[in-house]
Amino acid sequence: MSASTASKTEGINEKLLRIQGIREQRLLLSLATPAVLAIVAIIVIPVGWLFYLSFTGSNGHLSLENYQRMIEYKSYARVFVTTFQVSILTTLICILIGYPLAYFLAMLPQRLAGFFMLAVLLPFWTSLLVRTYAWLVLLQKNGILNDFAMSVGLWDTPVKLVHNLTGTLIGMAHIMLPFLVLPLYGSMRKIQRDLMHAAANLGASPVQSFWKIYFPLSMSGMVAGSLIVFVLCLGFYVTPAVLGGGRVVMVATQITAILENQYNWGAASALGVVLLIATLVILYAATKLMKLDAALFGKH
């Protein structure tokens, strides 16, 4: 109360202190400049260029022909369906494998968890290409997996595990797994062990404790991880190209094909734009859904 009445006259050093405050703010802003410039150079300008190209017809004038073609030809629709199908399946496989894995890691003592986390992360640090070709070696007709399965009598003739959807999903799930496990593990670590004790103490069996307490509290990490995996899958190129063997055509593969075969920048850009917008719409919808989650499960 007394402070507000004294505001008429200028206090001791008031002006100097204000100037110092402004100076500090400017310094902070100037620190962010390189990053802002980089984003403009690497993202804003190229994406703008992408938009521009997609609206440029083969005669060099403004045109919607690139988008019209996408609606007219069924093959484009198929590409998008495949892309979403592969992305959704990969995400589901990652959840099925990743949730128990993250749970296991979260239950371990911190130091042991660090060691196992290294095992999860190690492949993450090797080249994507190397890992993809490694799967090719493992999964091909005369590959290690088929040889082993036939030698122990699981199946008699080689099973086609690669150059199809199966191979693509195996490879992609493997590469995407850490992206799900890391945020999931993070949210699981934050769940206090006391909460599980409290649930048990109040009469919840281990299964009830898990579904009523643990699972809802791990949702935030799972939603975040699933989104990352899903969005990364949408634009994935190398693994579907190599392990799909041309039979699993996703948007990124299609873009390359158009550029290599037709050298049509307009058509390629239009595909990129549609994928970008679809991704943004999904992200937006997902954050809305997360809000719904927050209402259902609390703000965690």
Next chain:
Amino acid sequence: MSSHPDSESSGASTALPIHIQGLTKKYGQMFALDSVDLEVKSGEFLTLLGPSGSGKTTLLMAIAGFNRPDAGSIRFGETEVILTPPHQRNVGMVFQSYALFPHMSVAENIAFPLKLRGIAAAETAQRVEAALTTVQLDGLGDRDIEQLSGGQRQRVALARAFVFRPRILLMDEPLSALDKKLREQMQIELKHLHEQLGVTTVYVTHDQREALTMSDRIVVINHGKLTQIDTPHNIYNHPANAFVADFIGESTMLPLEHDGSGKLFFQDHLVETDFKTDAARNWSLVIRPERLFMADKKAVDSEKAIVFSGVVRDFVFQGETAFALMSINDKYDLAFRFGTDSSSSQNILQAGDQVSLGLNRSDVIIIPQGDDS
């Protein structure tokens, strides 16, 4: 807490005694619990008091079923529960961290144990309301846990622990996260709540004042062993050994000499004339600082009181009391605490002053030296 006439007091939950025998828990080579025997009477408020690492929390967790002892028996009434998983033990528990479910509202948290027991929605709602009233949180059922203050969370944790009418209630340092004023207020409220519910309560704390305030009986625990079990009054006035005397309340310990004929001396002060116990042991005189009084050496009847003389070494004013250390022959420091009324000359003690302090013989406490007895 308010004496709301809810169904808690209708006698639906009768308290159960707890019988603990030979309970042992080892971590590596260290005994967290060393063959503990303990009888918790039906309906009593029993406090496990000890320093950190003494085993008090291990004991509580064993009762709740969260750790598996290496040996021993725990019975609730006549039922052996040593092998019963925690979710079937049906004991209420208040956790130090409160352990409220962050994704549920206040009411949902309190309803959780009722839903698990298949209690109908209408009765659940009614009992949640009653529990909220008991802990003075009426109308806050829809709040998120994050919106609550520490004190309110504490009350929600409490309501959740007794709403399903357990016959045993466990509390693990439930007030340690609260500030001093709120903690002292909650101590009284918890005591009233206990009287209202009549449930057998085992309370863990390292705060001796809290233990003295709330308990029917206190168990002093150290190095996994029960050192003394008694009422707050007896624990304070008749500590069993040096550990208890030191841990509970303030005290000065002075070594005593035995003259072989039943007389105990501190220097040239005759402390005890007819001491019958084991002469081979060494004994200490325990003096509570507040039991000392300023004395005129000549005016005191030596039959009734012992008078120590010395020099004031330190004097601090602490509000409701003042605290001084009196040095006896530069060898022993005698702690001395007195009230601070405005008229008293006691307020103006200074370092270097010569003083005489009297101790009534009825306030003499003699304990064996060493922590174990």
